Amino acid sequence: MGPGDQEFLAGKTIEVIKMADAVVGYKSYVKLIENLVENKKVVSSGMKQEQKRAEKAIELANEGKNVVVVSSGDPGIYGMAGLLLELTPPNLEVEIIPGITAASAAASILGAPLINDFAVVSLSDLLTPWELINKRLNAAGQGDFAIVLYNPRSQGRREQIEWACEILLKYKDPKTPVGIVRNAKRGETKAVITTLGKMLQEEIDMLTTVIIGNSDTRIINGKMVTARGYK
Amino acid sequence: MGPGDQEFLAGKTIEVIKMADAVVGYKSYVKLIENLVENKKVVSSGMKQEQKRAEKAIELANEGKNVVVVSSGDPGIYGMAGLLLELTPPNLEVEIIPGITAASAAASILGAPLINDFAVVSLSDLLTPWELINKRLNAAGQGDFAIVLYNPRSQGRREQIEWACEILLKYKDPKTPVGIVRNAKRGETKAVITTLGKMLQEEIDMLTTVIIGNSDTRIINGKMVTARGYK
Incomplete structure (x- = not known):
């Protein structure tokens, strides 16, 4: 949808x-x-x-x-x-209709943070054990990926976003731009651009998508832009 | 678009x-x-x-x-x-309209390979040095991400997809499912599901998107599906 x-x-x-x-x-x-x-x-x-x-x-x-x-x-x-x-049993036919994913919607509001390689990680440990999420966050940090966090926080899961921030600070500068978008392109969109060092001061819940820049991400005229090596 | x-x-x-x-x-x-x-x-x-x-x-x-x-x-x-x-100078206003990215389009044709965490890496070293692409492929392999490769091969860049395959085989089983989609949802779509060990036998060019599974990716009724821990 x-x-x-x-x-x-x-x-x-x-x-x-x-x-x-x-x-x-x-x-x-x-x-x-x-x-x-x-x-x-x-x-x-x-x-x-x-x-x-x-x-x-x-x-x-x-x-x-x-x-x-x-x-x-x-x-x-x-x-x-x-x-x-x-x-689905093999007698039934399934067709998948792709849609604009939250990463794309949130990125378009922030600027162009995903213009180069990126990783998408859900912080929900309902279906994936935290050890594996932890491993992926470390890998994404090591690879200097821009990182999209889905399901960053819910009523029952408060701390995962804090752990994620701590892990990524091992690899990324605290001044790395971070965009936090609530209800991206769904009614009343709310967006904030901050930094990795300060992101936990912002309101983050289950309707929020968080995008963390790579080492080439800058703020240009108020937009979050990952440079891709032109010029 | x-x-x-x-x-x-x-x-x-x-x-x-x-x-x-x-x-x-x-x-x-x-x-x-x-x-x-x-x-x-x-x-x-x-x-x-x-x-x-x-x-x-x-x-x-x-x-x-x-x-x-x-x-x-x-x-x-x-x-x-x-x-x-x-x-763009600050006197002009830019609005970004998000679209369905090639990863989503290709995934929908193959099944549901990106239903859990994934990384997107372009193999084009025109704007990004190969050392950085190499580092990201290693990180994505270590993190057991499903991996989407954009720009896997062009007329002038033949070997990057071979190097990528070699790097990922350090971390992933050669039997890991791989989907190769040409012209995803653009005219005549062509899709093949193979394995990491055999993917280089398939036709891959600049109109192709390659999706490599994680360790939970299976073939179910001919579709490439990454299990997400339900049941």
Whole structure:
């Protein structure tokens, strides 16, 4: 579905939603496309119900229905595409429609921080053990990647963003530009540009995407820009 | 502009192109939106003319024109956004419209290889020295990231993909799934799923995006899927 605002839906996405008999999704995401799902069977539920939603979608498809499962951002980047492909029996056909992922939406608001090599790391340790996230943050720091942090903090997970900041400060200058974007291209966007040394002073929650620069990232006319070696 | 097929253009992208007085871009990209730029001033040129195109766009904007600079994929990921922000004087306003990047488009064709943490690395050493690309490939391998390779090979750069494969084989099993997608969602898409040990037997060129799995990537019903720890 892309970031959330309907002007960032691709034509193809609108087309498949309109053709669907049933739409299945996380309730906050289904709400973003309410006007497109009138007169359709809609199955929506809360967080951590991903597996049940996928099973429900498969059940409806097995009844012969044309089913759309919606994810915000890109369904293939921390979205529903993987779980659906894991669970769907071979008699059913799955088509993945890519979207504008949160990294792209947040980057476009900040400037051009991802114009060169970057790494994307989710700080949620619900499905990935922290030891592995820790290893990846260290690797991304060593490689001087620009780094996008998804799911930086939630009500129940407060400290991961602090640990991540501490790890990255081993490799990156405290003055490295950091962009913090809340609700990127979804209603009321809020963006702050700060530094790695000061980022923990800012408001960060589960609707936030955090982008940390590499050693070539600068602030130019108020925008966060990673130089790519032109000139 | 997204991957290329117009059904993957966002509504916002179509709107700003239609509102523009002038459209500036790489000639192959402008060709993909020919029907949208009729009756507009169009400035298109070849590869390695990026800086001249940006300067031309700024010149037209300084004349008071509303100018759109197009990039395929996401303009903020190896696209034109960074260079434009570096060169544009503060009196002009720049808005970046995000798009579906090639990693998302290629992943959606292969299955869901990027459903967990991943790194994006361009193998082009025109603007980034090979020592840095080499360091990033090693870091991405150490971190067990799924890895997206942009610009894997061109007419003039043949060996970088071979070096990259050799580096990644230090960290990843030769049986690691690899997806190779040519022209992802742009006309005639061609996709192959192979392994890290055998990937160099496939056709790889500058229109190709290569995605290398992490240690949780499997082939399920012919699709490349990175497991994310559900169940």
